[in-house]
Amino acid sequence: MSSRIASVAFNTFREAVRDRVLYNLIAFALLLSGAAILVGQVSIDIERLVVVNLGLTAVSLFGVVIAIFIGIGLVSKEIEKRTLYTVLSRPVRRWEFVVGKFFGLTGTLVVNTFFMAIGVFLALLYVAHKFEKMDAWVLVALYFIVLQFLMVCALALFFSSFSTPLMSAVFTFALFVIGSLSEDLRGFARIAQGLGGWIATSIAYLVPNFSALNVINQVAHGDAVPGRLILYNSIYALLYSAMAISGAVLIFQRRNLK
Amino acid sequence: MAAIEILGLEKNYLVGFWRKRTKQALRPLHLTIEEGEVFGFLGPNGAGKTTTLKLLMGLVLPTAGTARILGMEVDDPRVKAQIGFLPEQPYFYDYLTAQELLEYYGQLSGVPAKERAARVEKMLARVGLQDAARVQLRKFSKGMLQRVGLAQAILHDPKLVFLDEPMSGLDPMGRREVRDLIQQLRQEGKTVFFSTHILSDAEALCDRVAVINHGELRGVGAVAELTSRMHGKVEVIFYGQSVPAALASLGAEARVSGDMVNAVLPEEQQEAALEVLRREHLKLISLTPVRSSLEDFYIQKLQPAESKGASA
Structure with missing residues (x-):
């Protein structure tokens, strides 16, 4: 990674860390983990299931909200506030700026997820009093959640490269929801016929397949995650993110900063 | 380069x-x-x-x-x-x-x-x-x-x-x-x-x-x-309370400011103006050629478009 990309990424990370909204979200996520403990205590024999389900869902949702909330402003805020002028008048290429912003936000989310994950594991320890071998799969679920964040950040960045922050948020959130239901969409595409079937198949494969990255229920039940799924999901998330970032770069290269 | x-x-x-x-x-x-x-x-x-x-x-x-x-x-x-x-x-x-x-x-x-x-x-x-x-x-x-x-x-x-x-x-x-x-x-x-x-x-x-x-x-x-461009005019400043009629007849644009008079007149009338001051026993403070300012250049360059806009 070039030093300029690293500098932009670090500055993006620093901005997020100094942003009080981020702290509030972390605090809220920790509160939710607390709630998970409470629910775990009132559930009989399924404390682990409830804590893992609720905790990981909270990590995922809060991370997605942060990814969308910051992601849509990554470039547009810099244009609007004109902070970009003094950056792009230096030997920084536009693609380096976009990629740096992306890494900065994903870095923020990784750190954020790390702290939220600690909350989930503390909650698990609280209800089960000890860690079990199957708890390791929770780490895989967390890894998949981080892959989701990569894709959401990339999509938010892509939409914000040509749209207003509000519309970018709407588009990104809509894609997150549709992508989370993509397995159902693919199922429908398999049974649909004719033009409808063709359109359903196209949409099903175009939208991000977030449902393949959701193994929360599986790990909550203590089921293993196949190694092949980890590999495929990693490749898929990286390729999808790279494509969205490339799209953002292509649009941003041609954009006039009025 | x-x-x-x-x-x-x-x-x-x-x-x-x-x-x-x-x-x-x-x-x-x-x-x-x-x-x-x-x-x-x-x-x-x-x-x-x-x-x-x-x-x-x-x-x-x-x-x-x-x-x-x-x-x-x-x-x-x-x-x-x-x-x-x-x-x-x-x-x-x-x-x-x-x-x-x-x-x-x-x-x-x-x-x-x-x-x-x-x-x-x-x-x-x-x-x-x-x-x-x-x-x-x-x-x-x-x-x-x-x-x-x-x-x-x-x-x-x-x-x-x-x-x-x-x-x-x-x-x-x-x-x-x-x-x-x-x-x-x-x-x-x-x-x-x-x-x-x-x-x-x-x-x-x-x-x-x-x-x-x-x-x-x-x-x-x-x-x-x-x-440094000359306007073909000179600025004469002298002590006085009013503008002598003889000076005004030379085509001077004059204004009185306190006990001083500031007069701008064509360069060729410079000697005649000095003669008027001598005759009237008025004390000369300065005599300088009027130079163009950047403002003159700026206004001159802006004017064509403004007048076009005004006539449109």
């Missing part, structure tokens, strides 16, 4: 809901600025000064034409390492301190890590912000932000400095300091290209100026030459 060569640079924007109308922000502009020059880009608000600067910085893309800076294309990173830019009414990352901001810009400009801290400290001292180095920019006044803006523009010791309305929003002391800084840059051999609509600043600082209005270049001239 020319520091800046602008070859038919042009910018049109598509406007309106359906983006069918074209707004010409900059008509084909041809301009050359030599190395070591302090060049003033003059024009009223909305004339096209900022658009030109943004085109040169690669922030907006030209509709037609090209520009070269230090012999290279404007988007060449090697060029950008050698230029500094202060945008109009700059806004910086307000969650950073002045020191952090300059360190960040130093990294982006490729200032070596071991030199960076010392360079940042030096620049903060140069713009008088050494005591505010660790204060977040959100607590800075407009004048302090302008100083940070100047510091970031010269931080990496660029050969060429672009300043967009550098005196805007500054108090008289701040304007004086910016003027001094531009003079220092000139002494260091830097090329300075700055836009302004404050003519006194341009007259005091620039080697040459260009006047632009409605996106069109109206004229270019050397300040020394423009301000």
